[in-house]
Amino acid sequence: xxxxxxxxxxxxxxxxxxxxxxxxxxxxxxxxxxxxxxxxxxxxxxxxxxxxxxxxxxxxxxxxxxxxxxxxxxxxxxxxxxxxxxxxxxxxxxxxxxxxxxxxxxxxxxxxxxxxxxxxxxxxxxxxxxxxxxxxxxxxxxxxxxxxxxxxxxxxxxxxxxxxxxxxxxxxxxxxxxxxxxxxxxxxxxxxxxxxxxxxxxxxxxxxxxxxxxxxxxxxxxxxxxxxxxxxxxxxxxxxxxxxxxxxxxx
Amino acid sequence: xxxxxxxxxxxxxxxxxxxxxxxxxxxxxxxxxxxxxxxxxxxxxxxxxxxxxxxxxxxxxxxxxxxxxxxxxxxxxxxxxxxxxxxxxxxxxxxxxxxxxxxxxxxxxxxxxxxxxxxxxxxxxxxxxxxxxxxxxxxxxxxxxxxxxxxxxxxxxxxxxxxxxxxxxxxxxxxxxxxxxxxxxxxxxxxxxxxxxxxxxxxxxxxxxxxxxxxxxxxxxxxxxxxxxxxxxxxxxxxxxxxxxxxxxxxxx
Numbered sequence: 054x055x056x057x058x059x060x061x062x063x064x065x066x067x068x069x070x071x072x073x074x075x076x077x078x079x080x081x082x083x084x085x086x087x088x089x090x091x092x093x094x095x096x097x098x099x100x101x102x103x104x105x106x107x108x109x110x111x112x113x114x115x116x117x118x119x120x121x122x123x124x125x126x127x128x129x130x131x132x133x134x135x136x137x138x139x140x141x142x143x144x145x146x147x148x149x150x151x152x153x154x155x156x157x158x159x160x161x162x163x164x165x166x167x168x169x170x171x172x173x174x175x176x177x178x179x180x181x182x183x184x185x186x187x188x189x190x191x192x193x194x195x196x197x198x199x200x201x202x203x204x205x206x207x208x209x210x211x212x213x214x215x216x217x218x219x220x221x222x223x224x225x226x227x228x229x230x231x232x233x234x235x236x237x238x239x240x241x242x243x244x245x246x247x248x249x250x251x252x253x254x255x256x257x258x259x260x261x262x263x264x265x266x267x268x269x270x271x272x273x274x275x276x277x278x279x280x281x282x283x284x285x286x287x288x289x290x291x292x293x294x295x296x297x298x299x300x301x302x303x304x
Numbered sequence: 305x306x307x308x309x310x311x312x313x314x315x316x317x318x319x320x321x322x323x324x325x326x327x328x329x330x331x332x333x334x335x336x337x338x339x340x341x342x343x344x345x346x347x348x349x350x351x352x353x354x355x356x357x358x359x360x361x362x363x364x365x366x367x368x369x370x371x372x373x374x375x376x377x378x379x380x381x382x383x384x385x386x387x388x389x390x391x392x393x394x395x396x397x398x399x400x401x402x403x404x405x406x407x408x409x410x411x412x413x414x415x416x417x418x419x420x421x422x423x424x425x426x427x428x429x430x431x432x433x434x435x436x437x438x439x440x441x442x443x444x445x446x447x448x449x450x451x452x453x454x455x456x457x458x459x460x461x462x463x464x465x466x467x468x469x470x471x472x473x474x475x476x477x478x479x480x481x482x483x484x485x486x487x488x489x490x491x492x493x494x495x496x497x498x499x500x501x502x503x504x505x506x507x508x509x510x511x512x513x514x515x516x517x518x519x520x521x522x523x524x525x526x527x528x529x530x531x532x533x534x535x536x537x538x539x540x541x542x543x544x545x546x547x548x549x550x551x552x553x554x555x556x557x
Binding site for chain 1: 330411415418419420422423424425426427428429430
């Protein structure tokens with residue numbers, strides 16, 4: 054606990070390998086409720102793996118991962134399911150269920166994980182889609198949506214259960230600058246509304262500066278810098294400095 | 305060779321997990337219904353014409369052989385036995401392996417490649433229970449029903465072929481078909497088709513659900529689903545006939 058805010062996510066000395074390739078080495082950080090952490094780094098440095106470890110789609114080889122009061126690396130399926138309900142995940146390509154309409158994509162978690170009536174589910178979906186700017190598209194199939202709309206729809210599904218921790222994997226990848234800014238604004242809006250902890254993996258330095266209260270820089274699986282954008286600007290690590298001062302979005 | 309045993313072990317464990325998951329809540333009735341419609345009703349346009357054509361062709365061949373012995377009256381009986389005992393279950397299973405097995409393999413591997421399965425897990429939904437179990441149940445339940453459709457469409461094709469040759473009445477054809485039939489002849493092959501359905505559902509789901517080769521794995525999972533399911537069906541057919549004759553000796557005429 055620091056400055057009165059609870060720790061939402063804590064990574065303690067986490068390492069992860071796939072076969073002979075080590076993708077994370079002894080990584081530690083924490084994110085508090087209401088705080089946004091952006092994880093920056095080049096491709097293949099373990100950024101997306103970090104998010105998948107947080108939501109326990111992957112298990113670490115070493116280290117501890119805390120989600121609020123739960124250490125999740127040893128949890129069994131039912132407890133894991135309870136912990137995952139605290140989190141929403143925006144996937145890089147949205148990962149919408151392509152056999153379901155946008156409405157059904159959002160209704161699935163509400164229908165299965167809450168005891169809301171169909172009318173209440175309708176109300177929640179209309180509200181969330183309205184906030185996200187997709188109010189008129191709920192009967193559309195994912196294949197009928199543009200890239201930006203798919204990202205918005207993925208975000209709508211990630212926030213429909215009002216998670217306390219919101220994870221976003223490359224929210225701006227494949228989008229033009231304006232649409233990317235809109236997605237960033239929506240992420241910040243969700244964070245503010247629910248006092249959620251927000252963890253964003255990105256290549257986009259502008260987006261990271263805009264969204265992140267703090268920034269973690271990963272290089273070849275190692276956390277080489279961690280702090281505010283200004284602190285990383287002054288970092289002793291040359292790669293971190295170079296990365297945070299680069300302007301383009303790395304797509 | 306050890307790799308084959310390893311895969312066989314993994315598939316067996318996968319099937320066992322599906323059976324044990326089936327009775328855990330939520331029961332996924334809605335999803336099972338959706339998959340039953342997908343496997344069942346959408347396979348009928350393939351199954352019925354195939355059965356009809358096979359029935360007509362089989363009667364033509366049988367007639368030319370039985371005419372020599374003056375035994376054309378046995379054509380309906382031969383046709384019924386051939387379809388209900390062997391042709392129906394085997395051909396239906398092979399057709400379903402081609403149509404449905406490839407579909408399941410492709411859909412699940414595509415969902416894996418596009419992170420849809422990860423998305424289901426991230427929503428606290430058991431993806432195995434939600435995606436795999438309904439598909440295996442649907443294949444297991446639908447195959448015996450589809451087999452009956454193929455059997456009866458085969459009989460109809462056989463009748464029309466025989467009617468064209470001898471003007472045999474439909475009533476006489478049907479009564480001749482089932483004159484020597486007993487229930488004990490009927491339920492072992494039906495049970496066999498449920499085993500075929502379980503095998504198709506399990507193998508194609510296993511190959512789709514466990515793929516980790518991205519987009520490239522989608523085509524591979526679809527092809528391997530058909531090839532391995534078809535081979536296994538033929539091998540299982542031999543083993544199950546032996547087992548049926550052992551458990552139901554009256555079936556071994």
